[in-house]
Amino acid sequence: MFDKILIANRGEIACRVIKTCRRLGIKTVAVYSDADDGALHMRMADEAVHIGAAAAAESYLVIEKIVAACKATGAQAVHPGYGFLSENRKFAAALKEAGIAFIGPNPDAIYAMGDKIESKKLAKQAGVSTVPGYLGAIGGTDEAVKIATEIGFPVMIKASAGGGGKGMRIARSADEVAQGFSSATNEAKNSFGDDRVFIEKYIEQPRHIEIQVLGDKHGNVIYLGERECSIQRRHQKVVEEAPSSFLDEATRKAMGEQAVALSKTVNYDSAGTVEFIVGPDRSFYFLEMNTRLQVEHPVTELITGIDLVEQMIRVAANEKLAIKQDDVKLDGWAVEVRIYAEDPVRGFLPSTGRLARWRTAEESKVIRNDTGVVEGSEISMFYDPMISKLCSWGKDRAQAIETLSAALDETWIAGIGHNVNFLSAVLDHPRFRSGDISTNFIAEEWPNGYAGTVLPEERQNSALAVATLIHIRNELRARHLGGKLGLPEWVPGEEWIAILNKREYKLSVSDAEGGCDVKVGKGKALKVRSGWKPGEPFFRGTVNGATVVARVSARPDGVRVVHGGAELDVAVRTPRAAELARLMPEKLPPDMSKYLLCPMPGLVVSIAVADGEAVKAGQALAVVEAMKMENVLRAERDGTVKKVNAKKGDSLAVDQVILEFA
Incomplete structure (x- = not known):
């Protein structure tokens, strides 16, 4: 076994590898760029080596710098994580030449399977079903x-x-x-x-299902079940689960055996993933093989109890697999969501900046949080915008989803845009709950983009009741009233008005031990009970006996309740106050329709128009690159370009003007 391992990566995957190494008693070396100075993975490791500038091409992708860091620290092996150099045959070969073990497959397997074109050719020659x-x-x-x-x-x-x-x-x-x-x-x-x-x-209505394989250097290869990765946006996985609710046992076995056969063909000797496209009739086609650890590997670990990083380390140390195929048992269900620094309401554009707040449900037997950031961390434009992989385990699919939904309700992120509300909307969607999904799910259910979550009436009324209790307790504190927490004596009667999205709801409120009873309109009374106290960021309690978790905060004119992916700004007023509020003039936002604004911090790749040029709705105007992704900005309507304010190569801030229209 190795005494010291260098992790040639950053962020959450570097932190995740370090955790396993700690458990095994192996010392670790982190590498970091200028942008990652002080990052969590750097602080968790026993040693850290600076390897260059912020751009990955000048740091994490430079083979010579990684090898030099190994020699300087005495690291005997390198775990590459995923991305960067993880599937780089030259990197694996360079380590081998330097006498350093690569915690991954042999260079020949990387060459055979890591190249998407060559792997398809090889799979076809081997008789594997291909697209x-x-x-x-x-x-x-x-x-x-x-x-x-x-x-x-x-x-x-x-x-x-x-x-x-x-x-x-x-x-x-x-x-x-x-x-x-x-x-x-x-x-x-x-x-x-x-x-x-x-x-x-392109296969219409496909499912993306992948098989986890594990091989050693002695010819042994097994598969550890499948992962359903069909919930994707722009081919980037968003939600993953294991096992798949779609496969029957015969298909699962056929896919697993085919994945093992393909792995043996190339003498595969590490953790890897064989990905398949699966049609509505359960026909499956080889897509590619990832010769590395996958981002979504935690769900496999949660249902098998097998630490894949540990197995990769043991295989690299030339140990035989201690696990046989018959030893692999799938226990329960696991679901993972990827929390990203992005703004779903603005077309999922990347968000950068400082992570002012970052809190989520505590890790436990049923909650796992793989993250590489802490409060105060900087989300850089140079790397993938992932904040966390939040995972849950349950005895069945329904329980795993409920557990993860509650964990998302307990998540608080501030300082940057994030996709937590969107993830909640996906998990709560009836179609997702039923398992009727494909890789087109997000495009089909949000064809015009995500514009926020609207709760069903029952859940909205529950949130209104929660806001009412919070408002009462905030007012009690503000007026320095003591005694039991219930209706303040200064309220003229029991009739109140809640305002949500400019709509008024009549409330009948009565005091109750441990909370209050709230009737919305002519509905039944909602019994709200909670020990929540003013200033606490999360409401934890019950509404009619059902557990409710929500993030709450005071607003200038009321309470914000974030629950089930919805952000509800609720004002609770007396009838007289509501009457006066109706007379207040509404402040309208400035008209920015004559400007093309940069939607996120990024680099201008190209400008497609010039001063005085007429443009049509949908026409490409500019391309901006952020976090390694190109974003095409298009005209929302017909018009004429008055002035171009940016040029190729410019680094722009969010909302900086790119074009002006006449």
């Missing part, structure tokens, strides 16, 4: 359009060296191929240093 497509080198845009037309639309354009949704586009026409080919090759080059892409047929 129709063109796997050769594509000379340019015109050739890409020709190939796509011959395959038949829709097609998928995908980076050969890619992963994580980068360098990937769906095209349903020749025009979309031309545009998608350019963006995919640019993203592939920037993210992986390899601009090759391939084109394949």
Whole structure:
């Protein structure tokens, strides 16, 4: 076994590897860039080595710097995590030449399976079911359009060296191929240093289901069940679960055995994942093999009890697998959501800045939180915007989902945009709960983008009742009233008015031990009970006996209640105060329709228009790159460009003016 391991990565995966190493008594070395100076992974490790500037191409992707850090610290092995150099054959070979163990598969397996084009060729030759497509080198845009037309639309354009949704586009026409080919090759080059892409047929209503494999250097390979990763946005996984509610035992076994056979073909010797597209009839097609640990590996660990990082370390140390296929048992259900620094309401644009608040449910037997940040951490534009992977375990799917939904209600993030409310909306969606999902789920359920969550009437009334209790207790504190917490004596009668989204709701409120009873309109009384005290950021209590968790905060004119993915700003007033409030003039926001604003901090890749040019609705105006992803900004309506205020190469702040319209 190794005495010291260097983790050639950052963020949550570096922290996660360090935790296993600590448990095994192995010392760790972190590496960090200028942007990560002081980061959590750097502080958790026993040693830390600076390796360069913020840009990954000058730090985390420089093989020579990683090898030098190993030699300087005496690290005997390197765990690459995922992304960066994790599937780089040259990196694995360089470590081997330096006498340093690579905690991952052998270079030949990386070459055979890590390259998406070559892996498909090999899978096809081995008789594995593959998706129709063109796997050769594509000379340019015109050739890409020709190939796509011959395959038949829709097609998928995908980076050969890619992963994580980068360098990937769906095209349903020749025009979309031309545009998608350019963006995919640019993203592939920037993210992986390899601009090759391939084109394949896109399977409609597909599920994305993957098989976790584990092999050693002695010819043993097993599979650890499957993960359902169908909830995706722009081909980036958002929610993952294990097992899949869609597979029957026969399909599960067939996929697992095929994954093992493919792994043995290339002498695979580490943790890896064979990904499949699964059709509505449970037909499955080989998609790719990721020759590394996957982001979503925690759900497999939660249902199998197997630490995949530990197994990778033991395999790299030339140990035989101590686990046989018959030893693998799937216990319960696990679900994972990826919490990102992004703004779903603004088209999921990346958000950068300082993490002023970061709190979530405490880790336990049923909650796991893999994170690489703490309060005060900086979310940089240079790397993936992940904040956390929040996971739950339950005895069945329904329980796991409920547990994770409650954990999201206990999550508080401030200082940056985030997708927590959107994740809650996904988990609460009836279609997701039923298991009727595909990779098109998000696009189909939010075709015009996510504009916020609207709670059903019953849950909204429950939130109004919670806001009422909070308002009462805030007012009691403000007026320095002692005694029991209930209706303050100064309230003229029991009739109150709650205002939500400019709509008024009549409330009948009565005092009760441990809370109050609230009737919304002519509905039944809601019995709100809680020990909540003014200033606490979370409400934990019951409404009619059902547990309710919500993030709460005081607003200038009321209470904000965040629950089930919805943000409700509720004002609770006496009838007279409500009457006077109706007379107050409404302040309208300034008209910004004549400007194209930069939606997130980023780098201008290109400007597609000039001063005085007429544009049509939907026309591409500019491309801005943020967090390794290219974002095309389009005209919302027909118009004429008055002035272009930015140029290629400019680094822009959020809401900085790019164009002005006449």
